[in-house]
Amino acid sequence: MCGIIGYIGDKNALEVVIEGLKKLEYRGYDSAGIACLLNGNINTVKCKGKIKNLESLIDEKLKKSQIVIGHTRWATHGKPSDENAHPHCSGGIALVHNGIIENYAELKKELKEEGTKFISETDTEVIVHLIRKYGEKLNFEEAVRTAVSRLKGSYAIVVIDEREPEKIIGVRMESPLVVGILDDEKFIASDVPAFLNHCNRVIFLDDGEMVVLRKGSYKIYDLSGKEKKKTPVTITWTASMAEKGGFKHFMLKEIYEQPRALSDTIRGRVLPDCSGINYAELGLTRNDLLLNNKIYMVACGTSYHACLIGKYIIERIAEIPVEVDIASEFRYRNVPFEKDSLFIAITQSGETADTLAALRYAKKAGVKTLTICNVLGSTASREADAVFYTHSGPEIGVASTKAFTSQIVSLYILSIALAQAKRKSQKVNFEKLLSDLFQLPRMAEDALKLDNKIQHLAKEIYRKPNFLYLGRGPNYPVALEGALKLKEISYIHAEGYAAGEMKHGPIALVEEGFPVIFIISDDLYLEKTFSNIQEIKARDGFVITISSSKADKLKKLSDRFIYVEGINSYLNTVLFSIPLQLLAYHIALLRGCDVDQPRNLAKSVTVE
Numbered sequence: 001m002c003g004i005i006g007y008i009g010d011k012n013a014l015e016v017v018i019e020g021l022k023k024l025e026y027r028g029y030d031s032a033g034i035a036c037l038l039n040g041n042i043n044t045v046k047c048k049g050k051i052k053n054l055e056s057l058i059d060e061k062l063k064k065s066q067i068v069i070g071h072t073r074w075a076t077h078g079k080p081s082d083e084n085a086h087p088h089c090s091g092g093i094a095l096v097h098n099g100i101i102e103n104y105a106e107l108k109k110e111l112k113e114e115g116t117k118f119i120s121e122t123d124t125e126v127i128v129h130l131i132r133k134y135g136e137k138l139n140f141e142e143a144v145r146t147a148v149s150r151l152k153g154s155y156a157i158v159v160i161d162e163r164e165p166e167k168i169i170g171v172r173m174e175s176p177l178v179v180g181i182l183d184d185e186k187f188i189a190s191d192v193p194a195f196l197n198h199c200n201r202v203i204f205l206d207d208g209e210m211v212v213l214r215k216g217s218y219k220i221y222d223l224s225g226k227e228k229k230k231t232p233v234t235i236t237w238t239a240s241m242a243e244k245g246g247f248k249h250f251m252l253k254e255i256y257e258q259p260r261a262l263s264d265t266i267r268g269r270v271l272p273d274c275s276g277i278n279y280a281e282l283g284l285t286r287n288d289l290l291l292n293n294k295i296y297m298v299a300c301g302t303s304y305h306a307c308l309i310g311k312y313i314i315e316r317i318a319e320i321p322v323e324v325d326i327a328s329e330f331r332y333r334n335v336p337f338e339k340d341s342l343f344i345a346i347t348q349s350g351e352t353a354d355t356l357a358a359l360r361y362a363k364k365a366g367v368k369t370l371t372i373c374n375v376l377g378s379t380a381s382r383e384a385d386a387v388f389y390t391h392s393g394p395e396i397g398v399a400s401t402k403a404f405t406s407q408i409v410s411l412y413i414l415s416i417a418l419a420q421a422k423r424k425s426q427k428v429n430f431e432k433l434l435s436d437l438f439q440l441p442r443m444a445e446d447a448l449k450l451d452n453k454i455q456h457l458a459k460e461i462y463r464k465p466n467f468l469y470l471g472r473g474p475n476y477p478v479a480l481e482g483a484l485k486l487k488e489i490s491y492i493h494a495e496g497y498a499a500g501e502m503k504h505g506p507i508a509l510v511e512e513g514f515p516v517i518f519i520i521s522d523d524l525y526l527e528k529t530f531s532n533i534q535e536i537k538a539r540d541g542f543v544i545t546i547s548s549s550k551a552d553k554l555k556k557l558s559d560r561f562i563y564v565e566g567i568n569s570y571l572n573t574v575l576f577s578i579p580l581q582l583l584a585y586h587i588a589l590l591r592g593c594d595v596d597q598p599r600n601l602a603k604s605v606t607v608e
Contacts, residue, residue, distance in 0.1 A: 002098040002602075003029065004177070005194040006069040006158045006168050008215055009185025013068040014058070016187075020194035021051050021070045025597065029072035031085035034058070035094035036065035037165050042094045046071075046085035066215075067168060069158050071096035074602050077104070078121025088125045090116075091132035092162035097124040098190055099154035099175040107150060127157060140164040141212060144171060145223060148210075154353065158188055168213040171223075172205040176351045176379065179203045179211055179218065181232045186213040193394060196239040201232040204377035233377060237393055249595045251397035251489070255581050256448060259441040261392035261402040262574070265409045266437060274434040277417040283370060283386030289421035292342040295322045296367070298330045298358040299346040300605065302400040302484065303407060307346055308477035310411030313570045317428055318418035327354035331361040345371045348395060348403040350378020352605055359383060372410045374403050388414065397596045399488045401581050404481065405444075405574045412437065412570055436567045440574060447564055447578040454579055457544065457560055458586035461515050467494040468506055468516045469580075470532060472525035478573050479519055482580035489598045490588035499525075499532045512540035518558075519576050522549035523569045533557045546579055548572055 003024030007016040017034055032054045033046025038061070045057050051072070062068075071086035077100070078084040087094040101107070104123035107130065112118070116129050130150060135143035140161045148157070154174035161167070170177050170188045180187030180199035187195035188211065192202060203220070205211060209228065210221045220228045247253035269281045279286050295314060297307040304326055311322040325333075327345075331354075337343075343362035347355045350373040359380060362369050371384035374392050381387040390406035412433075419428045467486055471479035480496035487494050497506050499518070510516065516536045520529050526549055536543050537557060545558040548566025555561045562579055566572045588595050 002074050002190065003072040003194065004070070004096050004098055004156060004158050004188070004190040006170070006188040006213075007185070007195070008067045008168050008213055009182070010066065010215070011185060011198075012063055013065045014063050016195070016198065017068040017070040018051065018055060019197070020187075020189060021072055023193045023196075024072055024189070024191060025051065029074050030080035031073045031082070032071065033073075033085045033087050033096075034068055034070040035087040035089070035096075035160060036062045037067040037160055037162070038062060038065045040162055040165050042089065042092060042160065042162055044087055044089055044094060046087065047082050048080050048085060067160060067165065069094065069096055069160055069168065076100055077123040083120045084122050086124060088120065088122065088128045090128045091135065093128055093132050093135065093159060095124070095128040095131065095157055095159045097127060098156045099173070101126060101151055101155065102153035103151070127151065127155070128159075131159060135161070135163070140167060141169065141210075144169050145210060145225060148173070148223065156190060166214055169210065170205065170213070171210045173207050174353070174356070174379075177205045178377070179205065179213070181218065184215050186215065186218055188213060192235055193239070193396070196235065200235040202235055202377070203230050203232050204382070206382065207379070235376070249397065249585075251399055251401060251585055251595050254395055254397050254401045255578065255585065257393065258402045258405055258578065259444040259448070261390075261406050262409055262444055263441045264391040264393070265406045266413070266440070267391075269413050270434050270437060274431045274438070276420055276430060276434075277413060279417065282414065282417055283388045286421045288368065288386070289418050291340045292320060292368075292418065294338045294341040295320055295344060296335070296337070296341060296362065297322060297324045297344045297346065298327045298355060300327050300352055300354055302404045302481060303346040303348060303355075305477045305481040305484070306404055306407035306411065307344075308480070309408050309474050309573050310415070312474040313412055314415040314418065317415040317433070317570075318422065320418060320422075325358070327352070327358045330358040335361075335365075337362070337365050337367050341367055343367045343369045345369065345380055345384060346373075346407055347371065347380050348374045348400055350375045350380035352380075354605070356380060356383070372407055374406070398598055398601050399485055399584070399595075405577055408574050409437070409440065433568070436571055439567055440571050443565060443567060443575055444578060447575045450562060450564070450579050451582055453562060454582040455586050457562070458583060458590055460560075461542070461544075462490075462587040462590040464513070464515050465493065466509065466514065467492060468509065468514070469494065469496040469519070470499040470502060470516060471496075471519040472499045472529060473521070473523070474569060474573050475519040475521060475525070475576065478576050478580070479517075481577060482517065482519070482584070485581055485584035486587065488601060489584055489595050490591050490593055491599070492587070499529055502532055502535070507535060507539070510536055510539040510541045514541045515544060516541045517544045517546065517580075519580075520545060520547040520549060520554070521569045521572045522547070522551075522566060526551065526554075530554070530557070546576055548575070
């Protein structure tokens with residue numbers, strides 16, 4: 001949440017930073033601001049609302065600045081307003097901040113007693129006042145280091161100081177911060193897309209690290225002041241991959257990128273003859289997998305639904321018991337970890353605060369940890385014992401699509417690897433499971449061909465105020481995810497349920513025209529679902545069926561029937577997700593909603 005970008009160099013720094021802020025809009029924000037160092041003086045411009053509002057307030061003379069920092073804010077402490085927008089300034093110092101300062105109230109009280117005047121409601125303002133206070137006796141670097149030693153919570157801060165106008169300083173603690181390295185210019189941001197048009201050599205800061213940037217140099221220190229050596233890595237995806245590429249919205253582009261994303265997730269992990277898994281590409285050795293007697297999986301939001309699907313897959317294929325938890329609940333329930341267990345954290349960004357906290361909880365308990373993650377160099381990928389990268393590419397739309405389906409495929413691959421490690425070859429047809437997997441990208445392309453049909457369906461139902469999604473087995477989490485997508489981007493109330501639970505409450509909602517969406521594979525659950533559909537029809541509900549079965553009975557019972565060619569009950573979860581994503585997208589579009597940046601949501605939730 002929130003976005004940071006800073007630049008020092010010979011380019012038009014203001015232009016670079018404004019461009020960077022626009023690249024970070026996907027993170028969600030309610031105000032924006034910049035601070036420019038020009039002729040030794042800091043000039044600050046900030047306002048509530050969108051970046052275009054900010055641009056209209058900027059004086060032409062600021063285009064001559066060679067050091068600029070910028071910020072997009074998503075409110076945590078204090079309502080969206082001009083005063084609460086970043087940067088915050090004090091005594092010739094300007095600062096932007098992502099995160100939450102947990103002890104800001106006591107620090108604010110202390111500073112007020114010393115005569116400091118506050119102009120905002122934010123927790124951030126205490127940081128810049130602390131740096132100003134310590135800067136009265138210390139140099140810029142020492143003042144920053146001393147100030148952050150007083151902070152409790154999560155933060156990524158970027159600071160400039162009129163006294164030392166050739167520097168930008170950044171500090172990271174539990175909130176992402178990345179540095180871009182070129183010979184005579186430097187970038188610092190909360191995410192790589194902010195500066196990828198200009199630079200692809202980056203250093204990901206770790207918790208407790210401070211970077212001091214000059215045009216021609218940079219140094220990284222720990223918070224005791226000891227210098228650290230870190231080697232830049234090269235980002236291989238291009239800036240154009242983060243652009244819309246002719247699509248109306250990032251979300252639609254990312255839905256259509258799923259065949260490619262799935263191929264990239266599979267590539268290199270499966271042996272070409274379908275005989276097995278390439279363990280070197282999993283992050284875990286065969287022996288690591290052999291020792292697992294139980295698996296704990298933790299995630300938030302859409303990734304949590306991927307975990308639920310993964311539970312079905314792993315328990316059926318690998319016959320290992322799996323517990324799935326919402327990350328924000330996991331670390332508070334005093335988990336009695338079983339011996340030789342594996343903890344899996346799933347997070348698209350690798351920066352989700354609750355998931356990271358759960359990961360650290362497991363590590364502290366001495367449990368082997370794996371993260372399934374999409375972002376190279378993210379906190380989760382660095383802190384877990386092993387990492388399985390999904391390789392789905394940058395996902396800009398707030399509502400996750402290709403990251404979700406890539407996570408399912410990652411768990412499918414992992415389940416086969418677990419089964420092979422435990423030598424369950426008598427029970428599992430590995431060749432068939434892997435052959436099915438190689439077909440998945442092509443079949444995802446076929447599922448995308450349903451787009452026109454989905455658009456027509458959306459026009460029939462987009463005015464409905466409530467929806468119910470039902471599925472059984474691994475399609476139950478697909479129902480949860482379908483309902484979440486609709487809620488996220490169209491603001492329609494929707495619920496996902498296990499179809500067998502329908503009679504235990506949700507059926508009370510059903511009335512004439514009430515839309516109920518069934519997700520059904522052609523498997524052992526098919527016959528059991530017929531009675532559920534008949535119960536909806538008996539109450540004049542509007543039945544929409546998305547299924548891999550062509551059963552005549554199913555078609556006759558459905559008001560609208562969408563056939564999706566299936567593979568197997570595990571991978572069908574990916575194929576069924578695609579029309580559900582398209583349905584949510586088209587309904588939101590018809591309702592005039594902001595598809596890529598839905599209200600109140602942020603792409604990466606980096607605070608608890």
